[in-house]
Amino acid sequence: MTPSATGKTGGRMRSDGWPSARAHRIGGPVSQDVPVTELLPDARADTRARIEQAALELFARKGFEQVTTDEIADAAGISRRTFFRYFATKADAVWGDFSLHVERLDRLLSAARAEQPVLASICAAYVEVNDYSAGDLPMLRQRMALILGEPALQAHSQVRYADVDRVVAEHVARRTGESPGALLPRLVATSSRAAATTAFEVWLADGTTTLADDLHAAFDQLAAGFPTLRSG
Amino acid sequence: MTPSATGKTGGRMRSDGWPSARAHRIGGPVSQDVPVTELLPDARADTRARIEQAALELFARKGFEQVTTDEIADAAGISRRTFFRYFATKADAVWGDFSLHVERLDRLLSAARAEQPVLASICAAYVEVNDYSAGDLPMLRQRMALILGEPALQAHSQVRYADVDRVVAEHVARRTGESPGALLPRLVATSSRAAATTAFEVWLADGTTTLADDLHAAFDQLAAGFPTLRSG
DNA sequence: AGGTTAGTGACACCGAGTGCCACCGGCAAG
DNA sequence: CTTGCCGGTGGCACTCGGTGTCACTAACCT
Structure with missing residues (x-):
């Protein structure tokens, strides 16, 4: 002391x-x-x-x-x-009070407007939860570089993300009337988290873009079924 | 001995x-x-x-x-x-020669027909790699129940899946001409793996469905941008 | 027979985590 | 002021996953 x-x-x-x-x-x-x-x-x-x-x-x-x-x-x-x-x-x-973030995400989803498409609500909630002030960005970068780069932390992250997925799946289940364990709620939860994680990776690697922009780009692709892929 | x-x-x-x-x-x-x-x-x-x-x-x-x-x-x-x-x-x-599966997935993707939509190729490759004989299904169930249920194994799986994601992202990059590190290849890789994992979970929990059916259901939703979600 | 090599077991060691206990400070009750 | 409780702490011993090293053995190659 x-x-x-x-x-x-x-x-x-x-x-x-x-x-x-x-x-x-x-x-x-x-x-x-x-x-x-x-x-x-x-x-x-x-x-x-x-x-x-x-x-x-x-x-x-x-x-x-x-x-x-x-x-x-x-x-x-x-x-x-x-x-x-x-x-x-x-x-x-490495993970500061992450449960607070999960709770905040939960509250944001619960307060989402019903007219808004589900994926839009989820995207907005992810953006909101990750809206750090400019002063906090360096620490966020440091944290995320560790979490996404170090294999041991990458592995550990899975356990943390499980909470996020649960919250999102429950939201989707509420919106669609399905069980949170059904295919669609689970799938939306895991793939939207995949979108968020990918956006984070690109944001980290690039350095010029905004995290919010990358998140929106990823969610747009996801919600549209990857339109740029249809050339096949 | x-x-x-x-x-x-x-x-x-x-x-x-x-x-x-x-x-x-x-x-x-x-x-x-x-x-x-x-x-x-x-x-x-x-x-x-x-x-x-x-x-x-x-x-x-x-x-x-x-x-x-x-x-x-x-x-x-x-x-x-x-x-x-x-x-x-x-x-x-718990993971038998998983690298063999990854290699097989890689070969399947490389041999995919160019006319086929990218997501369809990936789905077909996932289905093919996970096409076990009826006799091997009990062991597969046991393995996957452990991997998806035990937190420690769930965490460890992230490291294994990273190889899968890399292979898929490279395939998408070849098809679209982008860099494997760009947003779209990464996003398709992680979200298609999310689809596969979710299909596995549902298959395990349900017990009556076919793994191939669950995989197709998940990829259909993903490729269409979750059409049943547009009611919002 | 002698040398090589792969596979193995014993052993010592490191580091993450945990249970337990003793201590010390603040605090309330006598 | 003393007594006893209580939360935070440090020390210690222990478990367990994982690693480096060494010696031994058995198959093999000349």
Whole structure:
């Protein structure tokens, strides 16, 4: 918890450091920028953000697999054990509160106008959820480059996307009166997510286009049954 | 290699078993059904098949996460280390020679008639690759139930599907003259795979339909831009 | 017979994750 | 002020997936 984490042992089995109480005694008098009091309110949110930031920076610099949870914990000034109290897996540190995004997507879909074509509603919801401010774009790029580029994160993403698909499939089911497990709701959910993911990839690789434009382009193709393909 | 694997140590750090030479000496004279000679030709293929079978049976019975690689090795009559000489990861034991399927898909796409619409070629290739004999269907069901149901395998599948997507995207790129990295080839690849995966899920859940029928149904919807959705 | 080679098992090691316990700080009740 | 509770934490031991290394064996090739 000492803001300057230098001097902490951090690793397990390293046995070259002092017990953590010692580190506290060292760091304590040196740093006074955190008043020690009022640590309770949302110190957890702070710590979580610090871990996430440290992890993201390390992943971007060295690659996901090359970073150990020990290093992340060290960089964030906490112990390895505490890292896993904030994030269930190493991969989860890359996905900030993703469940919030899913909830937001759900709310947007539920509030969609009934006159609007279903795919248009889904596209609009995807665009809205991914409407980041210019200042946040660099972090988004970094995050998505990791998620789409690192095989381990690519694999992990499947689990996260399952939630998205469920929400979208339920929306389609509501609109068509079918069961969420039927072919059409599932298919619309998975293929619209495929469209979104592809748009992200193109947006990342290109660098000149807008994410919203790429999303619209992908969804237009999907909704029209890939008209440019009919030349065959 | 003793056909009856009872008496093997199997686990690591268990230290209650004899050295492996001892086990060989015990198992040797007892079992003569394997002529010891002609073990070289494709004993590897045999061993690989035995491991795969043991793993699949254990996964289906206890769940993927509840099975350790030690157990698989024991059941297959080999050591843990040898398991990882045949399969890079525990998850890979579920996917039989999947690269063969990808190669076959690639060949089918390359041989597709140019007059045929692109999506029809892709659908036909998917159907062809997944045209199992009636006798193999139970194993296919078991495999796919694991891959689509177990989160860990679901995640791992992403890596495998990346190869499929690459092959399909390259085909689309050849047909349209675009780059394989452009939006349309990527999008067609990912969304057609989404269609295939969804068809598999529905086929698995339903039990009365044909996989080929479900695949055609999904691709028809995709190619037509989800016509039943236009009621909005 | 001697050397080569492929397949194997034992072993040690790493890193992700988990359960458990001890500690320490804040806080309420006495 | 002391006592006891409680949330967050660090340390530790353990499991399990995965890897590098080494020694051994059996088939093979001269």
